[in-house]
Amino acid sequence: MSGQVTRTRILRVGLDLASAEGLCRITFGSVAGRASLSKGGVVAHFPHLDDLKRSILDVALDLWSRTCLGVDTGVGNGLPSLIRYLNVWIRWTRRAGLPGSCPIAQAIVELSFLPGPVREAAAAAESVWRQTLIMLIRDAIDKRHLLQETDVAQLAWDLLGIYLSHHVSTHSLRDPDADRKAQFSVKRIVASLEVINEGAAHPRQGGQ
Amino acid sequence: MSGQVTRTRILRVGLDLASAEGLCRITFGSVAGRASLSKGGVVAHFPHLDDLKRSILDVALDLWSRTCLGVDTGVGNGLPSLIRYLNVWIRWTRRAGLPGSCPIAQAIVELSFLPGPVREAAAAAESVWRQTLIMLIRDAIDKRHLLQETDVAQLAWDLLGIYLSHHVSTHSLRDPDADRKAQFSVKRIVASLEVINEGAAHPRQGGQ
DNA sequence: CGCCAAAAAGAACGGTCATTCTTGTACAAA
DNA sequence: TTTGTACAAGAATGACCGTTCTTTTTGGCG
Numbered sequence: 429m430s431g432q433v434t435r436t437r438i439l440r441v442g443l444d445l446a447s448a449e450g451l452c453r454i455t456f457g458s459v460a461g462r463a464s465l466s467k468g469g470v471v472a473h474f475p476h477l478d479d480l481k482r483s484i485l486d487v488a489l490d491l492w493s494r495t496c497l498g499v500d501t502g503v504g505n506g507l508p509s510l511i512r513y514l515n516v517w518i519r520w521t522r523r524a525g526l527p528g529s530c531p532i533a534q535a536i537v538e539l540s541f542l543p544g545p546v547r548e549a550a551a552a553a554e555s556v557w558r559q560t561l562i563m564l565i566r567d568a569i570d571k572r573h574l575l576q577e578t579d580v581a582q583l584a585w586d587l588l589g590i591y592l593s594h595h596v597s598t599h600s601l602r603d604p605d606a607d608r609k610a611q612f613s614v615k616r617i618v619a620s621l622e623v624i625n626e627g628a629a630h631p632r633q634g635g636q
Numbered sequence: 637m638s639g640q641v642t643r644t645r646i647l648r649v650g651l652d653l654a655s656a657e658g659l660c661r662i663t664f665g666s667v668a669g670r671a672s673l674s675k676g677g678v679v680a681h682f683p684h685l686d687d688l689k690r691s692i693l694d695v696a697l698d699l700w701s702r703t704c705l706g707v708d709t710g711v712g713n714g715l716p717s718l719i720r721y722l723n724v725w726i727r728w729t730r731r732a733g734l735p736g737s738c739p740i741a742q743a744i745v746e747l748s749f750l751p752g753p754v755r756e757a758a759a760a761a762e763s764v765w766r767q768t769l770i771m772l773i774r775d776a777i778d779k780r781h782l783l784q785e786t787d788v789a790q791l792a793w794d795l796l797g798i799y800l801s802h803h804v805s806t807h808s809l810r811d812p813d814a815d816r817k818a819q820f821s822v823k824r825i826v827a828s829l830e831v832i833n834e835g836a837a838h839p840r841q842g843g844q
Numbered sequence: 845c846g847c848c849a850a851a852a853a854g855a856a857c858g859g860t861c862a863t864t865c866t867t868g869t870a871c872a873a874a
Numbered sequence: 875t876t877t878g879t880a881c882a883a884g885a886a887t888g889a890c891c892g893t894t895c896t897t898t899t900t901g902g903c904g
Contacts, residue, residue, distance in 0.1 A: 676865095684863085
């Protein structure tokens with residue numbers, strides 16, 4: 429078997445495991461078992477466990493990119509693009525076929541107090557997410573869809589927060605309504621910053 | 637030495653360690669060392685590690701209660717009480733003298749995929765938080781400070797989300813501005829649901 | 845076929861951990 | 875002082891883990 433093929437299989441299995449149980453559950457043994465390999469077989473490809481974990485985060489970010497920034501989710505149309513991106517982002521793990529949660533979001537929290545290269549990789553992914561949000565927000569402002577005086581960093585923080593809340597709510601608190609609640613939050617926060625045309629009444633939060 | 641005193645010392649050390657490095661870092665050895673005890677000495681008080689972890693979450697919730705629901709943070713004054721609670725809640729670990737993050741918030745995420753009694757304890761604490769928020773929100777609605785048609789569960793979800801975002805932002809992403817951003821988010825969401833008196837203009841997000 | 849390099853298997857080592865068991869110690873009552 | 879009891883120390887066990895090492899297998903090429 430070609431080494432590349434095996435390496436890819438290891439990473440796919442590792443990504444699934446990280447999605448299902450978190451990056452901290454990644455061990456040589458757990459990945460080897462699910463990949464029908466021996467421990468040594470995995471180590472041959474990733475001499476240090478951190479290499480494997482970093483690579484798993486890399487493929488996770490790559491999968492996120494292909495899922496959320498693909499051509500069909502066109503970017504550059506201002507507010508509609510931002511809203512479409514948020515809707516896709518919140519469900520991207522399902523759309524990408526992952527069995528559980530977002531490995532990056534989980535890793536960001538799990539590694540809070542564990543400095544090292546894996547933590548750096550998770551932080552880097554978060555930075556990519558933040559920059560993506562900022563880019564979309566700026567575009568929406570440029571196109572006069574969002575208020576000129578919008579605090580870009582604050583709005584990006586809020587939207588990233590909704591993503592993290594949705595992650596926790598779905599996979600830890602098991603709230604079956606998390607999707608709807610997250611969408612509602614997005615709608616409300618966007619509405620409060622949207623440029624209002626045609627004198628339409630500003631919608632406020634309605635009853636449950 | 638009385639057993640009760642030692643037990644209390646174990647729990648204090650465990651709480652500090654959980655705050656500084658997360659509940660998953662709690663081991664008999666790590667707690668014993670910091671408490672100047674032998675491993676067996678700790679085991680004598682908590683035969684199973686889960687007992688120790690559950691007890692640590694219990695004292696954490698107890699400390700939260702004394703810090704955030706104390707008499708000086710008077711409850712029952714409607715919206716001002718809610719806002720005061722949120723401001724205290726977000727910083728409660730510092731106010732309570734804990735060395736790091738909120739052990740409960742961290743545990744909720746860490747235990748996402750690890751069923752068992754510890755996970756249940758963390759989920760129970762989250763439920764207490766949620767009920768506290770709902771109580772305060774309902775009071776603010778009753779007192780005509782928040783709109784009658786406010787979606788209570790949704791607003792509680794949003795506020796819990798801001799708390800979690802603030803937790804992640806502070807301790808994992810090391811954003812020195814997390815406090816201010818969380819406060820801003822609270823202000824914005826409350827403003828969008830507040831009953832407006834005296835025809836005051838509705839404030840929108842300003843800034844950079 | 846034999847040769848060779850890559851790939852994978854498998855054994856082994858040192859470490860940490862939860863858990864159990866036995867031993868030692870301090871202290872109160874008899 | 876002797877006894878009994880709660881408390882803590884400490885050794886031992888078995889499991890898992892990361893890492894290193896050696897051995898076996900595989901597949902392509904002469």
